[in-house]
Amino acid sequence: MEENTSSSIKRSVSFSRRMSMIGGPNMSGKWNRIIFIVIVISLGFICGNFVYKLVLGKLRGVNIKHFKRHNIHDPPESRPGLSIKKDxxxxxxxxxxxxxxxxxxxxxxxxxxxxxxxxxxxxxxxxxxxxxxxxxxxxxxxxxxxxxxxxxxxxxxxxxxxxxxxxxxxxxxxxxxxxxxxxxxxxxxxxxxxxxxxxxxxxxxxxxxxxxxxxxxxxxxxxxxxxxxxxxxxxxxxxxxxxxxxxxxxxxxxxxxxxxxxxxxxNGHKGPPRPTNIILDCGYYENFLFVMYVPLVSKQAIYAVEVLKAFSGPRFLQTSLFLSRNFIVNQRDLTESLVHSINIGLYMVNKTNVGSTYAYHQMRNELVEVSKVLQQFETNPVEIQYVNTIGFEKESESKLCNERVVDIFKEFLNIDYLLPQFIQDNSIKVENITRKHGQIFALDLTAENSEMMMIYILKKYGGRMVGINTC
The missing domain is CATH 3.40.50.720 (NAD(P)-binding Rossmann-like Domain)
Structure with a gap:
């Protein structure tokens, strides 16, 4: 028995010496310390989570200041990354x-x-x-x-x-x-x-x-x-x-x-404030501005806009199209297909009888929403520059011009009342239409057969039209 014990001890010592020769002095001690540290960290991690769950309800009853994981006003996409985890x-x-x-x-x-x-x-x-x-x-x-x-x-x-x-x-x-x-x-x-x-x-x-x-x-x-x-x-x-x-x-x-x-x-402004630019007339003598507008979404309006798209082809027309918020939001593809052919504006009607501040914010909010839609166009993002307003107070219109840097057009001369006569005669003479000096002609594309008068005027009088950007 003694010989076996002695032999066992010698073998153990011999093995230790061999390890020392291979790994250098105190190698086994270093490994022991590393293993000990790993075990302590793991146990601490598990125990910490257990304690967190155990006392979570009690923590809600005391004043605790948590670590704030990002700045208050940082949008989500600009954060540096994840930090605290609840579980x-x-x-x-x-x-x-x-x-x-x-x-x-x-x-x-x-x-x-x-x-x-x-x-x-x-x-x-x-x-x-x-x-x-x-x-x-x-x-x-x-x-x-x-x-x-x-x-x-x-x-x-x-x-x-x-x-x-x-x-x-x-x-x-x-x-x-x-x-x-x-x-x-x-x-x-x-x-x-x-x-x-x-x-x-x-x-x-x-x-x-x-x-x-x-x-x-x-x-x-x-x-x-x-x-x-x-x-x-x-x-x-x-x-x-x-x-x-x-x-x-x-x-x-x-x-x-x-x-x-x-x-x-x-929703920052497009640029610095500027003087009010409310436009009531454009064009002089035989030259005139002709615009079209779509106050609501209808089959007739969609058809008329499709006809306009087919007529324009690769050309850029000397006219403008004012579309309602509902049309732009719900007919995005059709609207986007027109931006290379015509100036797109926003048509807005005051739908409320409340105070001027609320009415202004209604205008501003609608403009911001539509601007976001137009900025998302893949082929050619668009900035809203022209707005046709109906029924708003001048104070609200002036504020929109100043703060949102847009041109407001109003008091058009609507010529869709001539549609029955046009359908009968297949012609129209713009020079015979009674209007104020420089008054802007406008055609409602929701009116039945309006697309026919639209194409007729664009073909016959295109050379006499002025661009909206010259007003």
């Missing part, structure tokens, strides 16, 4: 951050805010929409939006509880109903990832309590931009108090004026 299960996976727009409050104002967002906010089509509705009778007005998520029969609050409230039901009398409130801050943390780009439009009876709760549980780290609809000084002072601690700016969403406070920052 170990996605720590090593490729998480694709989403763009989120959350709106709350009165159902009608929510719907209008979504429309405004989709109409004017940069890359709005890429956003997932979230809406809080207190009653399901309003749901049909939201389901038509793409990427819409409805949080139904919930009241926003700073805690989860049951609240009795009078609910307005569309098409029915209001009723008192018990609704579950939802802790908005906790909902944000549970629903979204910290690398999601989250925009909030907040309208609530409990705004101040919600604001304090967001700061208390660290939920502000889940929010990138925050709009309040409140103009109350007490509410705004609470926001400034809470948000200043996290260095988060506060923005205003103004439903009454159909705008938001950083609109111009996000």
């Amino acid at each position: 170990l299960s996605i720590q090593f996976s490729d998480y694709l951050p989403r763009n989120i727009f959350i709106t709350t409050g009165n159902w009608y104002r929510q719907r209008e805010s979504i429309k405004l967002f989709l109409q004017t906010y940069p890359d709005a089509a890429m956003y997932h929409l979230y809406s809080f509705l207190e009653d399901d009778s309003h749901k049909p007005f939201f389901v038509a939006f793409d990427k819409i998520n409805i949080v139904q029969s919930k009241i926003l609050s700073d805690a989860n509880e049951t609240i009795s409230k009078h609910i307005s039901r569309f098409g029915s009398e209001s009723i008192r109903k018990n609704l579950s409130s939802i802790d908005f801050g906790a909902w944000l943390i549970d629903t979204f990832h910290q690398d999601d780009y989250v925009i909030v439009r907040m309208e609530s009876e409990n705004e101040t309590a919600i604001a304090r709760r967001l700061g208390k549980i660290g939920a502000l780290d889940w929010i990138d931009k925050y709009y309040t609809t409140s103009s109350e000084n007490d509410t705004l002072s609470v926001y400034h108090e809470v948000f200043r601690k996290m260095n988060i700016p506060l923005f205003i969403w103004n439903d009454d004026e159909n705008t938001y406070s950083d609109f111009d920052e996000l």
